[in-house]
Amino acid sequence: MAAVLQVRRESLQVLLWQRAQEPHARRWSLPGGRLRDDEDVEASIRRQLAEKVDVRKLAHVEQLAVFSAPDRVPGGRIVASAFLGLIPCDVDPEVPEDTAWYPVDNLPDTAFDHEAIVRRAQGRLRAKLSYTNLGFALAPPEFTISALRGLYSAALGYRVAATNLQRVLSRRGLLEPTGHTSPPGPSGGRPAALFRFTGHGMLVTDPFAVLRPPSKGSGVDVR
Amino acid sequence: MAAVLQVRRESLQVLLWQRAQEPHARRWSLPGGRLRDDEDVEASIRRQLAEKVDVRKLAHVEQLAVFSAPDRVPGGRIVASAFLGLIPCDVDPEVPEDTAWYPVDNLPDTAFDHEAIVRRAQGRLRAKLSYTNLGFALAPPEFTISALRGLYSAALGYRVAATNLQRVLSRRGLLEPTGHTSPPGPSGGRPAALFRFTGHGMLVTDPFAVLRPPSKGSGVDVR
DNA sequence: ACAAAAGTGTTTTTAATACACCCATGG
């Protein structure tokens, strides 16, 4: 079970497919499937997703939690390992007929406990945008600061100031200018500088919100 | 599979039991067992743990991650859902013969991938001590600030200043004085005031390390 | 009185948000 998220048309959306069979026929569910004996859960979810989207487009995949209530699926208990997947906003992967993107804030009738899984994915993304470099997984290879602001705003659900976003990410060394610029729109304006993320692969940049270790002293000893 | 942690004698320790049978006989492993059809994974781990410790002593239990590498256990793949459990430092639960507490920084020869699970548990605890009220799960019902400092220091692995700890937790409304005091030790000193945590049950107190929503404006609208 | 531990008041540091203003381009 994976909640694959992407910022599309200014809103955070999730990839759902419509069930054909009972139980919960015609309701929308997260892509997933059974685990094989020769793969771990992450390999499995990547294999399942390969049927829906080009998995090379997935910029980030991580575990969320196990959902295991005995009655979560009617007729025999199924344990689901839930994942979060992220796709950069510049790609529009081909998806099969029976799948569609839905805004996470306006979900259709969902199957089983899949709405809870989407909420979990959304919460995880929100949190990690604050203390990791996970923005790289939402953004295209090159972007303007205001485009990045749009991505963060959509994912976080509140307006982010472009100037502060740039400074926070720059201070952490996550952003670097490409040297290129983007031409202004039809109504004019100064051309925007293009940036890229300095690294791919998730990195925790702000591990201790508080109770940070003392700055003086070697820091190796305890107590 | 659960890493049950407790601060014992100034160090963060984990409860391990020594395997009698092959594979990995005589190596130390985390308590756990098979999931039944009528329970979810948390109910299951609590049932498994009941065989080792009085589960009423567990102040907090949470999921860590699924460990599912096909070869993690020799002879047939076993998927493990790993948990973190916390026991307040004032209780010394009875444990069976074949189990023992070990400092997480000085583990014995461990079975399977259990060392990785302990590392994960340690990391999770460290992180959550910073941005949640999880300290309540390590502390006794009443404690002095310096006792609490000892707990945080042991769990975090670096020295925490008592005065700053008190101020951080107080500002967040997590601490309240009980009105009682603790008598000083044999060498004298001012008697220490006793405190308690205001709430039990985990609470996130510092959700946005950075990129916090704008303080002005209602905060409900996007972009 | 003095040592020891607890607790308070104050300063310093850090890192974010807020805001005013300057810049570059298209019409």
Place this chain on the structure above:
DNA sequence: CCATGGGTGTATTAAAAACACTTTTGT
């Protein structure tokens, strides 16, 4: 030349770390 975004510089705010100093006890 002015409207429209982009970008920079500076002030403000917030919260934690660091440290000096006072308080309360036992011996």
